[in-house]
Amino acid sequence: MTDPGELDRGTRPGTADPVKALLHRHRDLCERAVDPLEIAAGLEAHGITDRTAARFRHRDVFSLAEELYARAPGHGETPRPAPQPTPPRRGAGRTVRLLLxxxxxxxxxxxxxxxxxTGGRTRLYAAAVGVLAVTLALRAVLRRGPLGTRGSVPPRSATASRTWWLTGYALLGDGLLGAAISGGPDGLPNGTLQGHWPLTVAPVLALTLSCAPAAWTAHLFTARAxxxxxxxxxxxxxxxxxxxLLSGTVALYxxxxxxLLAASSALLEEPFALAETLTLGALLFLARLLTAHGFTHAPKVMLTITAATQxxxxxxxxxxxxxxCAPLAAPVETLxxxxxxxxxxxxxxxxxxxLLIHxxxxLTRASAHTPPEPPR
Incomplete structure (x- = not known):
């Protein structure tokens, strides 16, 4: 963020052309911008508000950005028409993003x-293949499309291990916790609600099925914003x-x-675990929405704290x-x-x-909806 003292220098009333000084300070931003909106978002990211724009004799940052865009070198030239992509390839790419x-x-x-x-060793093999297939599919979804990361964010996010822990807890955690409190578990899970270590499959199935509405609502939010x-x-x-718009996006997801949870629970004949599934889904959706817009710190911190607490x-x-050491287990047993x-x-x-407050x-800032500045 721009230092306020640095911002004041060159923008005092005595300065002959304060807009020119601002253009020089943000020359890279103004020259690479494809429209004034990108400049406005970049100025906001550097701490320039509508109130600050009044020092440059403009009513708001958008008006100031329009003048900076007009003054930036190269924007007054007639641009060379860019080659149009072939319609079939564009349509195919859009279809892949919608269906992936x-x-x-x-x-x-x-x-x-x-x-x-299945049963016995065959069930174990089926579970291993299923986990691998779903993992690879989720990785593809999180690399492309509305849930994909920006160019400035590494494709392999540091939140992946926390996400898998939270998803694994939704599958195995409640069963393991209940068995542990009653003195177990006396054996490994058998893939059903019955047994020494019960599995709750419906929440995980609903969460994976919800990847589609998550991607579609994220795309809708980004386009409308x-x-x-x-x-x-x-x-x-x-x-x-x-x-x-953001409220509607979260509510729609x-x-x-x-x-999806109601349908999964009914088909699998499992309890309707609404509270824990909705809270986990909201946490993962908000974390991914922030990460897709380039904000990774808060999702990483909150996912880490949640996984560590569990x-x-x-x-x-x-x-x-x-x-x-019996008192150590008393709070969890009471809960x-x-x-x-x-x-x-x-x-x-x-x-x-x-994360919702964050x-x-x-994501209500203009700078969250433009490409990040390239590294110098």
Whole structure:
């Protein structure tokens, strides 16, 4: 962010042409911009607000950006027409982006069917193949399309291990926790709700199926936000128009996830685990929405805290079996006695709420919807 003292230098009333000084300071931004909107977003990212724009005799940052764009070298020249892409290839790419998010859910559903119709070592092989297939499909979805990362974010995100832990806990965690509190588990999971270590498959199936609505709603949000960027006449005006759009995006995804969970629970004849699935889905969706727009720190921190809290809760139950360590397990035992799903619902729900507040502070800024500046 631009230092306020640095911003004041060259913009005082005595300066002959303060806009020219600003153009020189942000020359790279102004020359590479394809339209004034990109300059406006870049200025906002550097700490220049509508109030600051008044020092340059402009009513808002958008008006200031238009003058900077007009003055930037090369923008007054007639651009050479760019070659148009061939329609078939463009249509094929769009189709792939629309259909690719369906792949993780389809592979997960096929894996669940295989688990239900196999047994013994064959079931173990089917589970291993299913996990590998779903992992590769999710990796492809998170590399391309609306849920893909920006160019400035490494393709292999540091949040992957936390995401898999949270998803694994939704599959195995509640069963392991319940078995541990009752003195078990006495054996490995057998792939069903029955047995020494019960599995809850419906939440994971619903989450993988929800990759499609997550990608589609993220694309809808990004497209509409950029459209609002073109029609807004100020940073506050843009933020006010994007807030209801962001609220609708999150609500639409959660509604789709709830419907998929209801269908999955009914087909698999499992309990309707609404609270823990919606909170986990909201946490993962918000984390990915932020990451896709280039904001990776907050998702990494919140996913790490959530995964560490769940791991510590499980560890405390097993540690409570040691002589004199029974009080360590007391908080978790009390919580699960009240509600078996309270632990994942509280941990994921608290983290999702914090990320939701951060999302409304971050993705309602104009600078969140333009390409990042290239490294110098």
């Amino acid at each position: 998010p369906l792949l993780p859910g389809a592979l997960c559903a096929a894996s669940v069917i295989a688990l239900r119709h 950029r459209r609002r960027l073109g029609s807004s006449r100020g940073l506050e005006d843009f933020a006010a128009s994007v807030r209801p 959660l509604a789709a996830l709830a419907a 791991a510590a809760a499980l560890a405390s139950v097993f540690a409570g079996r040691l002589p004199g 699960t006695a009240w509600d078996a799903a309270a632990l994942p619902a509280l941990t994921c729900g608290g983290a999702a709420l914090i 999302t409304f502070r971050t």
